[in-house]
Amino acid sequence: MVRGRTLANRLLLTSALLALTVGCGFLGWMRQPRELRTNPPVLADLSRFRLMSNGIGGAPPESYFAEAEPYENDAYNLSQGKRLYTWFGCAACHGDGRGAAGPSFLDGWWLYGPEMVSIVASIRDGRPHGMPAFRDRMTIEQIWQLAGYVQTIGAYSAKVAATGRNDGPQTRPSENRAPAVMLFEEGPVGVNPDQGPSP
Amino acid sequence: MRMSPIIWMSTIAIISGCTGNQSAINPKGAPAIHIAHLMSGIVAVCTLVWLLVMVMLVWALLRKRSDAGEQARERGLTTTVSAAVGATAVIIAGMTIASFYTTRDIGIPGEAALTITVRGQQWWWQVIYADPDPALTFQTANEIHIPVGRDVHVQLESTDVVHSFWVPSLAGKQDLVPGRTNSLLLRAERPGIYRGQCAEFCGLQHTHMAMMVIAEDPESFERWAVAQRGNSVNPGKPDAVAGQVAFIAKPCAACHTVRGTPAMGTTGPDLTHVGSRKTIAAGLLETTRGSLAAWIADPQTLKPGNNMPMVPLTSVELKNISAYMESLK
């Protein structure tokens, strides 16, 4: 009797360990694949998003959904975006995300809306009150990567994909936090009169 | 007997890996020579110790059990063990002292003939020949020129992750750590081209993060430095002229500097004299017009994950830009 019990226990333990190993292997296999080289046709398509006539909101190209919104949900792209934020000097006007000469990305208020296409358009074409156009300085894919990152800074909801960590000390809430309600309560910053009533 | 050709071939293959221009046991610079001496000294001592131990072991296995009394045997054992412990202490102390003196010898001397800054980036080497006069300061990438027989002080920095600077034929290995400056003495006794390689895993393209150290006589070095200090040459041929216009209008100029033009980006290598370098993309390809075109057309296929994006270009733009790059001697 006792022998039977220990044998059953051993079998149970072995199969649990086996399941754990297979599970870990599966998790490793499921790892998000990195798309290091986007196909040129897909790249070209990235410029073909549609924007509303007032420059706020619109629709990304079809292929963006077919690729499962890679610039919002892919940790590699978000991390590249974070790198580009420093490389292209966004901090000169937007600080660490809290804003300076340019508006804050952290407060949850978007002068031109929170959609990816609005942010992409802001970066690519510039905006009238002092946001320079980066059309000639970055490739369209980099603009999408950067937009994904900027959107994450002021995200309303936490994402599964996160950027790389900061090497320096944190000066503000991290990008992949759950939304901090109090940050959103301060209200909009730097709204210009022709941008409609304050939200 | 049938195995022997294979053994011979593989031995030859292994030994041939030890000559060439990237080898710690074929040193061509004072620091590397000190290290090679230390290395062969330690290997010799350890070999001797190993042989002694083996001889003792065989002797212990073969000898007859002595018929001395328990006490005498105990005494013999005590003497042997104490002698062995004493010898070990002496040998280890000797090696420690030898390694202390070697470290001292490869340290940075009071004044070096030349100080350069090497900044590791994923995945290339930025090389800055700084001068108190900013007009005389210039940069290269993945290619370091040094005068033969002079002490060169290399300041090592990193912008992203830990890299390691290793030119085995000339010096030891030293890490590049973000947020600090490390120092290394580089010195070549003989002219030549020595290959170096990042020796600390730093991400996807760690394997393709090589550099060339070109040691030349002081006059040639001075001539090279004067040429590098100058602004980029103006393109002469029509395709290169068109290439320059395209280069400045495209995102290239936001990442790369070509002194003498409006291109002043700093995130990629300085291209002012890119055509004069032996290789591009950290030792990946030899610098030819064809390889430049291949690189610019599709950097992510040649070096997946590197930080230069594929910039959409028409075939004419690509041809012109490659001609321009090649003309930047």
Ligand SMILES: [Cu+2]
């Ligand atoms: Cu490395």
